Amino acid sequence: MEQEDDNQNLVLGILFGIIALVIGLVIGLTAYVTGQTNTAKPAAVEAVEAPEIAEIGEPLVKLYFDSGKAELPANAAEEVAKVVAKLAEEPAKIVLISGYHDETGGAAVNAEVAKARAVAVKDALVAAGIPADKVAMRKPAITLGGADAAEARRVEVRVQ
Template structure:
């Protein structure tokens, strides 16, 4: 077949065959690389949503939004009280259901007396208890965020305002 062609035509055929071979090897190489890398791709895509929204991160923002409810705790305790807890949680759930596009920010408070780190941890545990109770009541966990615990001004351990958790609806 090549004997009948002149040198220019013969060169053209070889160039065309070379281009076809180059494209074919490129495609096969790309497919081989895709087969080697699938284990790394899901890890990167699975890590991206977790990094985008950390549900346990403490927000360090000013208190804002509409107050949906306030829960009070016993001295040194992080468990919800049975006296007003269920009614306040139901009211917060109602407010959350009425505003499905808004998030709920949960803020724990503590007084300035005693060990600051222990007070901070107790206020955080109280906020987590409220968050878990709201999740149990049917509020989507993705809508709930914890705010960094704050100290009340001038309060003492006997002051109920120093042992509260507020839930605010924010945009």
């Protein structure tokens, strides 16, 4: 009888140990997943993922890029100067940047290139003296620029 009680206690001890281990595992995984979703995102990603801002009017500036490239075009300084001047005239407004791409290459790569182009333009605007909090980046609703591939590889800048 005493040996039967010892076996029963051993089985119950193992069972409770397994239950405690499973509960600990669930709590640990929950804490790990929650910690990962609350980590800070890089500033460029936050800007792109910010709430959508509607485009108002025609773009003040359009910068055209080479295929697959995010380096600013040769006329970038002139175009950035136009934006700086316009914002100086209307300081209450913001600058809205949208990057586009053509159909060359894969969709994921194209989206990254369009984003990199927009970030390059934003960096140029900030370097020219526009406060970073006055520059918003918008993911275009249609990322393809149209039938003309050269027209598609652009970044549009609006002061609105």
